Amino acid sequence: MFSKKRDSSVAVWVMLAPYLVFLVMFAVVPIWMALKESVGPTMRNEAGGFKNYLLVLTDYRFLTSLKNTVLYVLVSAPIMTTVVLVLSLLLDSFRAKWHQYVRLAYLIPGCYVGAAGVLAWYMALEPIIGPFRRVLNFFGIEKSTQVFQPSSLVFIFAMMSVVSNAGAWIVVQFGGLQEISEEVIEAAKIDGCGNFQLATKIKLPLIKKNVVYMVVLVITASVQLFAEPFIVNQQIGFSGNWSLMQLSYSIAFVEGDIASASAISFMLLAVSLSAALIFIFKSNFFEGEGVEK
């Protein structure tokens, strides 16, 4: 009996092993390596150490990239959350069979990602050949330089991200809303709850966990913004260090300074990591999924 139990537990570890090996190989060790690398010697600072961080923080480009990234998070996260929740609640409040096609349509822009996605939404704003050129021309926009200005980039990137990712989040939140039991909704209706009250007072609190999960993921992903500014800026010739992730990328691959790039990456990672930890412990996300058992 004892030996059998042991055998089976060996089998379990064998099953778990591939994932654990990957977890160590492609998350734990790289994070450790990045930390180690980030305090190594650089061209600017041969002694290495935490002075690297100080040097990166005082780099003349750092503040601008930080400002852009923070502004981007502040603009895109609330827009994304609002758009996703409003549309999910509308879809849930007025259900119709054909809405499945509407949800599918919301997912289509998400199929265009990376370079193709940036191209699609760059063109959408292009006033000479783009699909919305009549609308843009109507508002007096005739040249693409009127659209792609440094000051409007943050909104353009936010739009690109909301448009491409909202569809998938709507599927998640709409799914959560459908799991609310009909009895709760009926009871609230009998108590005289209107659609708006139903949405804000009953449904939203019930899907709170999903919403918090989305907000955390949206924020952690926004902090790492790279693709949109990387591709758009190459095309229109603005600064190649718009976001912090871009700055890290160009310090690593243009200047060949892996240590300073690691320092930035590590700081960005630390932001995401703390958000993840706070979320997991604060929201009791863990307990809800039967992990306690």
Add this chain to the structure above:
Amino acid sequence: MTTTVNTKIKVSEKSPEKKAFSFGKLATNLILLFIATVLLIPALWMTIAPSKDRAELVSLSPLEFGSIGSYLTRWRNLMQYDNEVLIRWIENSFWYTISIVLLSTLMSLLGGFALAATNIKFKRQILMLVMIAMIIPGIALVMPMFIWVNKLGLTDTELGLILASSFYPFGVFLSYIHFSTVIPKELYEAAKIDGCGYFKIFRKVALPVSKSLVGIIAFFSFVGAWNNFFLPQVFILSGEKHPLSSGLTLLFTNTPAFSGNSSAILPIERSEIALSALVITLPIILLFLFSQRFLSRGMLAGSVKS
């Protein structure tokens, strides 16, 4: 007679509610449809753009169709870029993605099952690591991964790219939730008492009732791997090893794609770029369309049972 009465009663019962909401319903549907249209137009434009040449893009109305033959011309123009490297990228994308899907799905199924079926040591700690890894965006790990993969001597190799892309904590999480909610704990106990090893339980009991799970994990893994662009952008140095996602970035950078500048030697402009974007997007759109019914069924099955 009775039926008419019934329907009448029903109508009179429902009508005040219906009337009160009809405006809201109409407005909602209009808003939902309007947004759907706005979102579909750029996709439609990208599909139609390769049917037109440089002049027609301006002269024809945005959603007007040019000619079928134009697609062929655009394709031939694209082929002029770097000795038809685009075909290599397409092949690469397929075989990288398929390897990643196989690896990550297998790992997720086994790992999730092992965590759900047993009470092994450190279960809580491992699950916590799964969740932390799930919340950290993949892009945050790219630079650290690059440093490590570089140390291993795996930069610019297909193996490095495939292995690094196969780390997929979300899949383990999904499969853990599935196996711990769908299959009752007693079943694992019973199988164990019957002398059934865990691998046997996995193959004979767990897998047969988990087709939708396998589909969902493979689906998300496929979309993620196909679209992943930052990781290959950093890992791959030689042009012909790129998948489509990062290859297109290269193509966009090295041609006057967006700017519409005609001074370049290669005839790769906006229509060509739109065609290349269509090439990378088509497999994903087809996958979405084909798996839509199956996906909603799969998700529903999970939610009903949990």
